[in-house]
Amino acid sequence: xxxxxxxxxxxxxxxxxxxxxxxxxxxxxxxxxxxxxxxxxxxxxxxxxxxxxxxxxxxxxxxxxxxxxxxxxxxxxxxxxxxxxxxxxxxxxxxxxxxxxxxxxxxxxxxxxxxxxxxxxxxxxxxxxxxxxxxxxxxxxxxxxxxxxxxxxxxxxxxxxxxxxxxxxxxxxxxxxxxxxxxxxxxxxxxxxxxxxxxxxxxxxxxxxxxxxxxxxxxxxxxxxxxxxxxxxxxxxxxxxxxxxxxxxxxxxxxxxxxxxxxxxxxxxxxxxxxxxxxxxxxxxxxxxxxxxxxxxxxxxxxxxxxxxxxxxxxxxxxxxxxxxxxxxxxxxxxxxxxxxxxxxxxxxxxxxxxxxxxxxxxxxxxxxxxxxxxxxxxxxxxxxxxxxxxxxxxxxxxxxxxxxxxxxxxxxxxxxxxxxxxxxxxxxxxxxxxxxxxxxxxxxxxxxxxxxx
Amino acid sequence: xxxxxxxxxxxxxxxxxxxxxxxxxxxxxxxxxxxxxxxxxxxxxxxxxxxxxxxxxxxxxxxxxxxxxxxxxxxxxxxxxxxxxxxxxxxxxxxxxxxxxxxxxxxxxxxxxxxxxxxxxxxxxxxxxxxxxxxxxxxxxxxxxxxxxxxxxxxxxxxxxxxxxxxxxxxxxxxxxxxxxxxxxxxxxxxxxxxxxxxxxxxxxxxxxxxxxxxxxxxxxxxxxxxxxxxxxxxxxxxxxxxxxxxxxxxxxxxxxxxxxxxxxxxxxxxxxxxxxxxxxxxxxxxxxxxxxxxxxxxxxxxxxxxxxxxxxxxxxxxxxxxxxxxxxxxxxxxxxxxxxxxxxxxxxxxxxxxxxxxxxxxxxxxxxxxxxxxxxxxxxxxxxxxxxxxxxxxxxxxxxxxxxxxxxxxxxxxxxxxxxxxxxxxxxxxxxxxxxxxxxxxxxxxxxxxxxx
Numbered sequence: 009x010x011x012x013x014x015x016x017x018x019x020x021x022x023x024x025x026x027x028x029x030x031x032x033x034x035x036x037x038x039x040x041x042x043x044x045x046x047x048x049x050x051x052x053x054x055x056x057x058x059x060x061x062x063x064x065x066x067x068x069x070x071x072x073x074x075x076x077x078x079x080x081x082x083x084x085x086x087x088x089x090x091x092x093x094x095x096x097x098x099x100x101x102x103x104x105x106x107x108x109x110x111x112x113x114x115x116x117x118x119x120x121x122x123x124x125x126x127x128x129x130x131x132x133x134x135x136x137x138x139x140x141x142x143x144x145x146x147x148x149x150x151x152x153x154x155x156x157x158x159x160x161x162x163x164x165x166x167x168x169x170x171x172x173x174x175x176x177x178x179x180x181x182x183x184x185x186x187x188x189x190x191x192x193x194x195x196x197x198x199x200x201x202x203x204x205x206x207x208x209x210x211x212x213x214x215x216x217x218x219x220x221x222x223x224x225x226x227x228x229x230x231x232x233x234x235x236x237x238x239x240x241x242x243x244x245x246x247x248x249x250x251x252x253x254x255x256x257x258x259x260x261x262x263x264x265x266x267x268x269x270x271x272x273x274x275x276x277x278x279x280x281x282x283x284x285x286x287x288x289x290x291x292x293x294x295x296x297x298x299x300x301x302x303x304x305x306x307x308x309x310x311x312x313x314x315x316x317x318x319x320x321x322x323x324x325x326x327x328x329x330x331x332x333x334x335x336x337x338x339x340x341x342x343x344x345x346x347x348x349x350x351x352x353x354x355x356x357x358x359x360x361x362x363x364x365x366x367x368x369x370x371x372x373x374x375x376x377x378x379x380x381x382x383x384x385x386x387x388x389x390x391x392x393x394x395x396x397x398x399x400x401x402x403x404x405x406x407x408x409x410x411x412x413x414x415x416x417x418x419x420x421x422x423x424x425x426x427x428x429x430x431x432x433x434x435x436x437x438x439x440x441x442x443x444x445x446x447x448x449x450x451x452x453x454x455x456x457x458x459x460x461x462x
Numbered sequence: 463x464x465x466x467x468x469x470x471x472x473x474x475x476x477x478x479x480x481x482x483x484x485x486x487x488x489x490x491x492x493x494x495x496x497x498x499x500x501x502x503x504x505x506x507x508x509x510x511x512x513x514x515x516x517x518x519x520x521x522x523x524x525x526x527x528x529x530x531x532x533x534x535x536x537x538x539x540x541x542x543x544x545x546x547x548x549x550x551x552x553x554x555x556x557x558x559x560x561x562x563x564x565x566x567x568x569x570x571x572x573x574x575x576x577x578x579x580x581x582x583x584x585x586x587x588x589x590x591x592x593x594x595x596x597x598x599x600x601x602x603x604x605x606x607x608x609x610x611x612x613x614x615x616x617x618x619x620x621x622x623x624x625x626x627x628x629x630x631x632x633x634x635x636x637x638x639x640x641x642x643x644x645x646x647x648x649x650x651x652x653x654x655x656x657x658x659x660x661x662x663x664x665x666x667x668x669x670x671x672x673x674x675x676x677x678x679x680x681x682x683x684x685x686x687x688x689x690x691x692x693x694x695x696x697x698x699x700x701x702x703x704x705x706x707x708x709x710x711x712x713x714x715x716x717x718x719x720x721x722x723x724x725x726x727x728x729x730x731x732x733x734x735x736x737x738x739x740x741x742x743x744x745x746x747x748x749x750x751x752x753x754x755x756x757x758x759x760x761x762x763x764x765x766x767x768x769x770x771x772x773x774x775x776x777x778x779x780x781x782x783x784x785x786x787x788x789x790x791x792x793x794x795x796x797x798x799x800x801x802x803x804x805x806x807x808x809x810x811x812x813x814x815x816x817x818x819x820x821x822x823x824x825x826x827x828x829x830x831x832x833x834x835x836x837x838x839x840x841x842x843x844x845x846x847x848x849x850x851x852x853x854x855x856x857x858x859x860x861x862x863x864x865x866x867x868x869x870x871x872x873x874x875x876x877x878x879x880x881x882x883x884x885x886x887x888x889x890x891x892x893x894x895x896x897x898x899x900x901x902x903x904x905x906x907x908x909x910x911x912x913x914x915x916x
Contacts, residue, residue: 064627071627078643079620083612086651090608103648110619110644154544158537165564166533173518173525189536190564194557197540247887254880261873288742311897318890325883331785332876355874362877366884373891381903382895383888390885397878419715420809422786423816424851426708429779430820431844433701434837436772437827441836443765449835 101211108219118235118296124220126184138195235296247374254367262360283326365393555665562673572689572750578674580638592649689750701828708821716814819847
């Protein structure tokens with residue numbers, strides 16, 4: 009930045025060459041100043057980084073536990089190599105156990121299980137197929153063998169790679185397919201030179217199983233992090249956040265104590281936003297949770313996919329909340345005199361009731377999930393809110409002129425919101441065009457002359 | 463499913479044990495029937511799978527090209543192993559080249575570059591540190607060496623694993639950190655038994671570089687798939703979809719030919735939905751695009767992050783469209799007599815104008831990005847839409863009573879939408895409670911008795 013700035017200055021300034029001595033002196037002084045500030049800057053950066061690391065660790069202490077667990081698993085598996093009697097059994101293949109631990113160890117039990125099983129089974133299957141391919145290629149003589157092996161590798165690798173584009177395989181067995189290609193290629197290629205192929209394949213498989221077992225023992229028995237439990241907690245947290253928004257609406261917008269102060273910075277208007285971005289976390293957690301055995305409160309076939317359905321609805325709800333929040337903020341900015349106090353009060357009360365009943369229902373649902381008890385029937389809790397909503401609709405539809413005007417006006421308001429966003433989009437594209445040096449279609453010589461004259 | 467169903471039937475039906483012989487006969491007949499249908503079913507499944515594979519390939523033929531490229535790169539690299547003079551230079555380490563090709567080869571050039579560079583640099587750095595660690599441990603005698611090596615592996619693996627929780631490292635160097643841990647552990651552990659450590663590290667690094675280079679040549683020179691180009695196309699496609707929605711709104715809802723037929727199935731009301739889910743693709747493409755060298759129309763430092771900003775705005779726009787679409791559909795279902803035809807017509811015309819101007823602006827922006835030319839100034843294209851929007855607001859604010867009523871009514875309408883979604887959430891939680899066998903807190907013995915009596 010600094011350099012860029014200096015270049016621009018000297019480009020536009022004719023004096024730079026004239027006052028050379030003075031500039032040279034100031035450059036020297038500036039350099040010295042910068043040099044002196046280096047240790048301070050460095051210290052600030054290190055301190056900032058340390059604070060960041062501390063914050064990440066405090067946010068979720070399980071992260072520290074996970075890091076130590078990876079270290080532990082690796083040290084455990086390297087004991088295999090250090091202890092001579094164990095080493096003699098497996099030879100250099102022991103290194104595959106170390107490799108397996110590094111790539112299989114994941115944060116959650118489900119993640120480790122999914123990767124470990126994928127790796128073990130893919131190795132087994134690919135090993136068998138590769139040994140078969142070797143037997144076939146072996147019968148074609150010394151010249152034909154490498155060619156045939158090459159063709160096999162090409163065909164299987166291409167087919168397996170293509171299978172990764174099938175969504176079902178991608179979701180659950182992506183890692184397995186990679187390991188399948190890997191093992192098949194390694195065994196098929198090395199079968200050309202290695203004599204005791206079966207022994208090699210056997211050793212490789214055993215060491216991989218040892219690696220996977222080490223990972224599993226460490227993840228399951230030392231401070232386990234269950235993906236299912238996290239998914240369960242995420243669901244209750246999301247419901248609570250939605251409830252918090254509605255409670256905020258009730259007290260700040262519709263309640264008796266509703267103030268007319270600026271709503272924009274209020275925390276309850278931000279709380280639903282993290283729900284909107286929860287899809288990726290939720291999908292990966294539910295994918296891993298399906299691999300986990302029963303644990304704690306969760307049985308083996310716990311209906312994890314239901315959590316995804318619930319999450320999708322929560323996000324839809326948060327979407328509607330966003331529309332409502334932006335509307336309420338705009339509304340607040342434009343203060344109008346109370347033109348129809350009676351109707352306003354009526355609707356306001358109705359809105360307050362809807363909010364509080366809905367918030368209560370959400371809190372109940374969240375508690376039900378948290379304690380894993382059957383929630384009170386939705387009809388009881390929500391019926392009050394539904395009744396108010398219906399009453400309000402009827403009330404509004406009595407005044408047909410108002411309703412009609414309202415409908416078109418709402419559409420118009422929503423559309424003019426869209427116009428505002430599209431103006432922002434246009435600005436971003438302008439920015440992109442400037443940064444990416446898009447060419448200018450209209451700027452011919454003539455235009456430039458006009459530009460200068462005007 | 464079938465089995466589950468049968469068990470339920472026999473549970474609830476007292477006759478199953480009584481009519482044993484008949485049931486046995488029918489089971490035999492059923493088994494025979496099922497056995498006979500097996501080939502047909504199998505054929506149907508295979509045909510269905512083949513159709514699916516064909517569809518995936520036709521959707522994007524580059525997928526087939528990618529699969530063949532992976533096969534090609536693997537075959538190329540295995541030539542290293544088959545050709546004796548080349549093999550003698552590297553020995554068994556050649557297998558690392560095969561391994562590298564399998565794990566580094568990605569769909570896009572940027573993905574391959576990012577993984578390849580991460581792998582090569584992480585191997586180099588970890589190799590140096592591991593050799594240093596070996597030198598230190600070596601001085602502690604035969605007994606101390608494995609213990610010290612174990613401590614080194616534990617500390618470095620833990621620290622490196624923790625660094626993966628730092629978002630900046632996670633985004634760009636996640637794979638590099640994994641390979642760092644891997645190489646350090648492998649070299650440190652094997653340093654205990656291998657004599658020529660430097661040679662081993664050197665061989666490993668060279669073969670990895672060969673693997674990475676093979677991948678890069680194949681991805682860059684054979685039908686390259688550039689992440690940047692895909693990101694660029696995604697941006698224009700998203701803008702076009704938003705425009706399509708607004709054009710549909712104009713012609714179907716506000717235009718002269720606007721019909722009152724059911725809007726719900728119209729394609730233009732679905733078109734924005736894919737924009738809503740584009741975040742994950744966009745993030746990964748832009749992450750990869752930053753690794754790519756200049757190519758075609760894109761310079762080396764093309765501002766890829768601007769595309770992410772644009773994408774975020776497009777999703778916000780699609781969000782507002784969802785609110786509008788759901789409102790328009792509900793509105794359409796409830797037909798009211800024209801109570802205030804003059805105002806309605808006025809607003810309707812204004813809405814039509816806003817839609818068509820906005821759609822035109824979006825199409826212009828999309829074309830500008832596609833052709834990489836500076837878009838016509840947003841002020842010109844959008845000013846008409848902004849003017850209409852302002853005029854409409856002024857028009858509405860003249861009738862204060864209407865405006866006031868409208869504002870509260872809109873809030874109420876949005877809230878009652880929320881109520882509808884929350885009822886759905888409650889149903890989903892009920893479903894979850896049923897599937898996951900949540901315990902019933904109120905069902906004591908007494909309650910059950912009452913339940914039966916009532």
